[in-house]
Amino acid sequence: MKVPYIDLNRSHQELKSELLDAFSKTIDHGGYCLGPDVKAFEEGFASLSGFDRVVAVGSGTEALHLAGLALGIGPGDEVITPAFTFIASAWLAQYTGAKIVFSDVDSTTYTLDPNCIEKLITDKTKAIVVTHLYGQAADMDPIMDIAQKHDLKVVEDAAQAHLAQYKGRAVGTIGDAGIFSFYPTKNLGALGEGGCVVSKHAEVLDRVAVLRAHGSEVRYLNHHVGYNNRMEGLQAASLNVKLPALPEKTERRQAIAERYLARITNPAVILPQPVEWGKCVNHVFTVLHEKRDEFKDYLTSKGVGVDIVYPVPLHLQPCFAYLGYNEGDFPVSEKSAARCLSLPIFPELTDDEVDYVIECINNY
Ligand SMILES: Cc1ncc(COP(=O)(O)O)c(C=O)c1O
Missing domain, CATH: 3.90.1150.10 (Aspartate Aminotransferase, domain 1)
Structure with a gap:
């Protein structure tokens, strides 16, 4: 017998006609970059996960970058980041111009070890990135206690942890911001790249929504240096087909x-x-x-x-x-x-x- 490590084709073949129908509707309405499919996906993923609001972007990596910027992380700051995770968890500090300060992980969950964090904190520490690795929620309470004591922001990298919970609470909005990835192999995967930011702070999501579209709140007027980090309509259409399952x-x-x-x-x-x-x-x-x-x-x-x-x-x-x-x-x-x-x-x-x-x- 041959058992593949992963085979996306099994679900995509089954969903092929539904996916093609969804793509056909996108072509009819023409919302290719953001647009109605993305709006429907933001609402659908928020509702299924128990979030008030979701801001969809082009990938989990973009979500980390924009979450970091929206929390005000930048040059001169230090960001504590797990040493055992996918590399994108460290891109948040790297891309925002902050200094990466690595921390060891817990030997049972492979997630950030709360006992390792405090000795890494300096007067420059601004944030902690917590990765819910393999889909396992990290032990958030002691991490949030440390963050509160030292006035640090917490970003949850939940790229691998759709619908995961910590003590009955959805991961992503326990810290100050959270991100998900919809890379094809993820628990919820598009037919290409996708990601989103969640937060319990409305102003953080407002900032991400502006940064993802060239920093522009009024068409062709740019108060902020922004990025082209919009989720594509066709990717959202594929996610809307897959979300209910x-x-x-x-x-x-x-x-x-x-x-x-x-x-x-x-x-x-x-x-x-x-x-x-x-x-x-x-x-x-x-x-x-x-x-x-x-x-x-x-x-x-x-x-x-x-x-x-x-x-x-x-x-x-x-x-x-x-x-x-x-x-x-x-x-x-x-x-x-x-x-x-x-x-x-x-x-x-x-x-x-x-x-x-x-x-x-x-x-x-
Ligand atoms: C833990 C973790 N963080 C961030 C990312 C980045 O997500 P994306 O591939 O959508 O940019 C991934 C996925 O690849 C991941 O596994």
């Missing part, structure tokens, strides 16, 4: 994760641990193995698609060499990067495929 697809991801957790019995494979503050939405299912590369080669030889998410912690990325970090600075991030392996977990996987992955793992 998000809760059901999320439950399917969680059911696959539960199957892995219940049935993988190989003692050399360290499984993700559930936490008491909220169920993971399982964007990625990552296990640890001491001899990860051999384990990866074995699963690949058995036809099981796997990925390493992520092989290099951010403080050791060549592009951040200028920051002067060294190996050994963040042991949990480094150990995770060296041992992690992610298994197939997209909603259209069959139980037979999941059982085959489990069987291969248990036979190793």
